[in-house]
Amino acid sequence: MTWWDALAAAGAVPAAFAPPASRGWTDLDDGALPGAELIEEPDLAAHPVTSPALVRAACFLDGIQQWKVVSYDGVAPVIRAYVATAARRRGPNRRPRTLLESSREFAIAPLASMKPAVRRVLETTCPDVVDLPLDRDGGLQPGKVLELARRVVDGARQNLEREIAERSLAVLGPEEWLLVDGLLSVSGKLAAHPRALGVIKSHGAQFFDGANLERALTVPAGHRTSVFRARGGHARNEVYSWYLRLWPWEGQDLLYGLLRIEARADAATVAAASAISGWLCAERAPLATPDARWDRLLYPLQDVETYLKARAPRDLLSAPGSRLPRTGS
Amino acid sequence: MYGVVTDGFAYSDLPTPLHDVVGAEGDPTRAAEAPTARQEIRYWTAAVLRQTPEEPLQPVPIGQVFVASDADVAQALRMDGYLYSATPSAIPIGLYTAAGLESPVYLDADFLIGPEAAHLNISGVSGLATKTSAVEFLLASIFEHFPAHKGKVAAVCFNVKGPDLCFLDQPGALSDEDRRRYERLAVPSRPFERVRMYAPLKADGVNLNTLRTHADLVHIVEPLTWGLAEVVDYAEVLLNRDDIDAKADAFIDFLRDRVLARTFDDGFGGTHRVQTFADLDRLFRAIFDGLELTSGGRSDTWRTHHIATIRKVRNRLSNISTRCKGLVTDDGPSSDLPWGAFEDRAVYVVDVANVDPLGQDLVFARAVSKLREHLERRDLGVDAVVVFVDELNKYAPGDGPDTYVKKMLLDISERGRYLGLVLFGAEQFRSQVHRRVVGNAATQLFGRMDMDELATPGYQVLSPATKIKLATLPIGELMVRHPHFTQPIFVRFPKPPVLRGRDGVERFPPAADLPFDDAVVRQLVRLDRRIRPNQVKDLIAERDEDDVRRALAAVRRTRPDDVLAYFRKVLGGRVSTDIPRERTAVPPLNPIADEPY
Ligand SMILES: Nc1ncnc2c1ncn2[C@@H]1O[C@H](COP(=O)(O)OP(=O)(O)OP(=O)(O)O)[C@@H](O)[C@H]1O
Ligand SMILES: [Mg+2]
Numbered sequence: 068m069t070w071w072d073a074l075a076a077a078g079a080v081p082a083a084f085a086p087p088a089s090r091g092w093t094d095l096d097d098g099a100l101p102g103a104e105l106i107e108e109p110d111l112a113a114h115p116v117t118s119p120a121l122v123r124a125a126c127f128l129d130g131i132q133q134w135k136v137v138s139y140d141g142v143a144p145v146i147r148a149y150v151a152t153a154a155r156r157r158g159p160n161r162r163p164r165t166l167l168e169s170s171r172e173f174a175i176a177p178l179a180s181m182k183p184a185v186r187r188v189l190e191t192t193c194p195d196v197v198d199l200p201l202d203r204d205g206g207l208q209p210g211k212v213l214e215l216a217r218r219v220v221d222g223a224r225q226n227l228e229r230e231i232a233e234r235s236l237a238v239l240g241p242e243e244w245l246l247v248d249g250l251l252s253v254s255g256k257l258a259a260h261p262r263a264l265g266v267i268k269s270h271g272a273q274f275f276d277g278a279n280l281e282r283a284l285t286v287p288a289g290h291r292t293s294v295f296r297a298r299g300g301h302a303r304n305e306v307y308s309w310y311l312r313l314w315p316w317e318g319q320d321l322l323y324g325l326l327r328i329e330a331r332a333d334a335a336t337v338a339a340a341s342a343i344s345g346w347l348c349a350e351r352a353p354l355a356t357p358d359a360r361w362d363r364l365l366y367p368l369q370d371v372e373t374y375l376k377a378r379a380p381r382d383l384l385s386a387p388g389s390r391l392p393r394t395g396s
Numbered sequence: 397m398y399g400v401v402t403d404g405f406a407y408s409d410l411p412t413p414l415h416d417v418v419g420a421e422g423d424p425t426r427a428a429e430a431p432t433a434r435q436e437i438r439y440w441t442a443a444v445l446r447q448t449p450e451e452p453l454q455p456v457p458i459g460q461v462f463v464a465s466d467a468d469v470a471q472a473l474r475m476d477g478y479l480y481s482a483t484p485s486a487i488p489i490g491l492y493t494a495a496g497l498e499s500p501v502y503l504d505a506d507f508l509i510g511p512e513a514a515h516l517n518i519s520g521v522s523g524l525a526t527k528t529s530a531v532e533f534l535l536a537s538i539f540e541h542f543p544a545h546k547g548k549v550a551a552v553c554f555n556v557k558g559p560d561l562c563f564l565d566q567p568g569a570l571s572d573e574d575r576r577r578y579e580r581l582a583v584p585s586r587p588f589e590r591v592r593m594y595a596p597l598k599a600d601g602v603n604l605n606t607l608r609t610h611a612d613l614v615h616i617v618e619p620l621t622w623g624l625a626e627v628v629d630y631a632e633v634l635l636n637r638d639d640i641d642a643k644a645d646a647f648i649d650f651l652r653d654r655v656l657a658r659t660f661d662d663g664f665g666g667t668h669r670v671q672t673f674a675d676l677d678r679l680f681r682a683i684f685d686g687l688e689l690t691s692g693g694r695s696d697t698w699r700t701h702h703i704a705t706i707r708k709v710r711n712r713l714s715n716i717s718t719r720c721k722g723l724v725t726d727d728g729p730s731s732d733l734p735w736g737a738f739e740d741r742a743v744y745v746v747d748v749a750n751v752d753p754l755g756q757d758l759v760f761a762r763a764v765s766k767l768r769e770h771l772e773r774r775d776l777g778v779d780a781v782v783v784f785v786d787e788l789n790k791y792a793p794g795d796g797p798d799t800y801v802k803k804m805l806l807d808i809s810e811r812g813r814y815l816g817l818v819l820f821g822a823e824q825f826r827s828q829v830h831r832r833v834v835g836n837a838a839t840q841l842f843g844r845m846d847m848d849e850l851a852t853p854g855y856q857v858l859s860p861a862t863k864i865k866l867a868t869l870p871i872g873e874l875m876v877r878h879p880h881f882t883q884p885i886f887v888r889f890p891k892p893p894v895l896r897g898r899d900g901v902e903r904f905p906p907a908a909d910l911p912f913d914d915a916v917v918r919q920l921v922r923l924d925r926r927i928r929p930n931q932v933k934d935l936i937a938e939r940d941e942d943d944v945r946r947a948l949a950a951v952r953r954t955r956p957d958d959v960l961a962y963f964r965k966v967l968g969g970r971v972s973t974d975i976p977r978e979r980t981a982v983p984p985l986n987p988i989a990d991e992p993y
Contacts, residue, residue: 122431161433352419352430357411367432373409
């Protein structure tokens with residue numbers, strides 16, 4: 068019997084609510100106001116990427132998170148969550164193989180708001196329970212509880228990613244790079260490594276305004292912007308960053324094919340930005356199909372995601388679609 | 397769990413080929429340059445051949461896959477029962493080849509030769525399907541592996557195409573690879589040791605009508621000639637081709653029972669002893685003249701037979717004697733297959749390649765009926781006979797009238813297995829052969845097939861992948877269906893150990909036809925080496941050729957000790973030929989048009 072079955076047996080109401088797809092690790096996460104300081108030149112400019120590009124030996128790191136409400140004790144939701152991270156090394160045969168991976172499956176519940184008997188069942192049957200501390204006035208507002216739960220899940224995944232990233236750095240070959248799907252600035256070790264790159268494809272935070280903003284968001288395909296120093300929120304470490312356009316955005320939208328790259332805050336980064344950008348452009352093939360975000364998703368990063376999803380518990384996320392009553396067997 | 401791969405698939409995360417074109421920025425030459433190889437898997441489906449335990453029947457679980465060893469192949473194809481038994485009955489058919497391993501595949505003689513099931517059919521396109529070759533190889537394999545407890549076995553092969561089966565006793569060129577295959581299959585790579593060939597004569601009545609007339613090889617060729625009695629016995633073959641006629645049948649019975657080889661009174665004052673076509677024709681003329689004279693043409697029946705029926709039978713019989721002049725002679729049978737004295741592991745080749753279709757039917761009907769008769773009486777000399785009929789579609793077509801030959805083939809295919817009379821048939825298009833004739837063949841071989849043929853309803857049971865494999869099958873590979881095998885199996889067999897017909901005629905070019913007197917000399921010398929040519933030539937100089945032929949036939953029939961003396965005796969004194977028979981007939985068209993032979 069699973070712990071959620073045990074909860075149901077203890078009187079909780081079984082449920083099956085999966086929140087909308089996770090938003091991923093964006094640069095808006097901690098709500099801190101970003102700031103930018105141009106490093107390469109006084110005004111933001113577009114530079115063509117180096118072509119033909121030198122493709123580097125690399126490992127690729129990504130993480131996933133899956134969660135859903137599996138029961139309600141009164142109106143207190145009990146959530147089952149799963150996070151996983153893997154780093155996959157691309158070998159000379161051009162095929163990625165898993166280097167390191169880790170996962171965690173756990174429950175999230177506002178323990179203080181639960182009936183003692185149900186809570187006891189949860190705590191005795193589920194080995195990994197995370198409490199959701201509620202503030203005084205918020206109470207058990209379903210929307211707020213879910214938002215808090217999401218942060219817990221995000222946090223768990225970020226911890227896992229940081230851990231796997233730092234362990235990967237330790238085994239990285241002397242010529243090998245580590246490409247991380249997301250922010251580099253979340254880890255001091257990552258942010259300081261000469262061959263670590265963060266690839267950000269959702270642009271919640273805007274670092275510029277005015278003419279610089281326009282130049283940043285209209286950088287043409289095969290070009291990068293000037294390198295700037297990105298300042299993130301509280302926990303962030305300092306990194307250098309630039310925008311890179313993989314595919315022509317004209318006819319699509321401003322963010323189409325647009326990546327933001329993070330790298331070590333060092334003069335060498337400025338010198339290498341065009342070459343690195345050329346390499347990332349070369350990673351456009353093969354296209355990261357059938358993912359809808361293929362314009363910004365690098366295939367080897369998608370590969371990590373596919374790998375992790377394939378290994379996730381089968382029963383956590385049922386096939387998307389109908390919430391009609393289940394029929395038959 | 398044993399299985400055989402039936403289909404293969406590849407999956408990748410590429411939704412459409414267009415995406416790779418986009419990824420390569422429209423430049424196909426750059427498609428291979430992507431830094432990461434796209435995820436792709438190969439996935440094979442297999443059909444279950446056998447599972448242990450057999451009961452209860454289980455779905456296939458997920459598990460590790462191994463390549464089959466010889467022992468596995470034997471298990472999987474249920475060959476263990478007849479391969480490792482106390483009385484093994486396994487006949488090698490070829491090598492199952494997978495992942496660098498080669499395992500012999502065996503047929504069960506009980507199901508190939510009888511009595512459990514029998515017959516074999518092979519189809520496939522001309523030249524690439526290796527039908528004739530496969531049968532040749534299989535015969536060699538049968539001769540080597542036919543189980544002792546089943547007795548003796550022989551083969552009767554009808555050569556219907558050029559020089560195809562004319563050199564079964566001559567070695568062919570084999571590659572080392574093929575020799576290795578022979579060793580693996582434990583079949584000797586030697587040509588057949590006991591081969592006899594039978595060929596009709598040409599219209600001149602003295603030269604052999606076959607492509608095996610080279611001086612070094614002609615000694616195993618016997619002339620195959622029949623007389624009136626043999627033809628009348630199988631007259632149904634001639635009649636049923638165009639019409640089924642009870643009246644004609646009755647008249648033929650009358651001829652057979654009351655007229656042939658008896659002293660017979662025609663009712664108009666004439667007495668006949670009908671032994672030859674010429675005799676018969678005299679009788680017919682007497683009848684027509686008699687009716688004309690006695691009734692002034694008013695009566696149109698003779699002994700209850702209508703004159704039209706009589707005319708029809710006369711036409712048919714004289715037709716065959718003109719169309720198949722070298723086969724059907726006025727002189728009665730002079731040589732025939734050794735009914736009752738068939739030898740173990742011998743191949744009897746009957747060359748009818750240049751015979752008129754009607755004559756082919758006749759040869760065929762008579763040979764098979766004789767085999768059947770003797771096998772029924774168990775006095776053929778062997779216990780089982782494989783009858784190989786190439787171009788089966790000509791003799792048992794799926795459409796067209798029910799000829800005697802077709803009915804006979806159907807009969808063998810339905811009842812032959814109890815008798816040890818086994819039909820090996822080959823044809824290009826199975827769909828053109830009578831369904832029950834192919835359907836009764838327990839063992840089915842398929843070489844390279846034609847796609848259009850594969851689209852016909854007979855092949856619906858095959859998966860699309862199997863069809864594609866059949867349509868692209870390399871030379872020397874066959875698909876085998878056999879009662880013990882739950883799935884079709886692909887095997888490779890070596891080139892037959894005999895000289896290919898086409899190479900044979902190159903190496904041993906047929907001798908030019910001899911002048912009449914030299915041909916007579918040759919035939920007599922064959923029977924008695926002491927005979928000197930000039931003795932014969934002096935004897936037959938200025939003699940009527942028909943008389944010479946008749947005397948020659950009598951010698952062949954009698955096989956006297958003193959050939960020349962007997963020949964002289966039968967030839968008789970030098971008498972002037974009375975009524976020289978003028979039989980001018982339109983020469984028959986060569987029945988086989990698309991072969992150079
Ligand atoms: N096992 C083999 N390996 C390689 N080649 C072979 C093998 N068997 C036969 N062949 C070659 O294939 C060719 C065709 O063979 P074969 O005459 O038996 O075909 P077929 O199907 O009988 O043709 P057709 O319909 O014209 O009678 C021959 O040249 C023969 O030498
Ligand atoms: Mg052939």
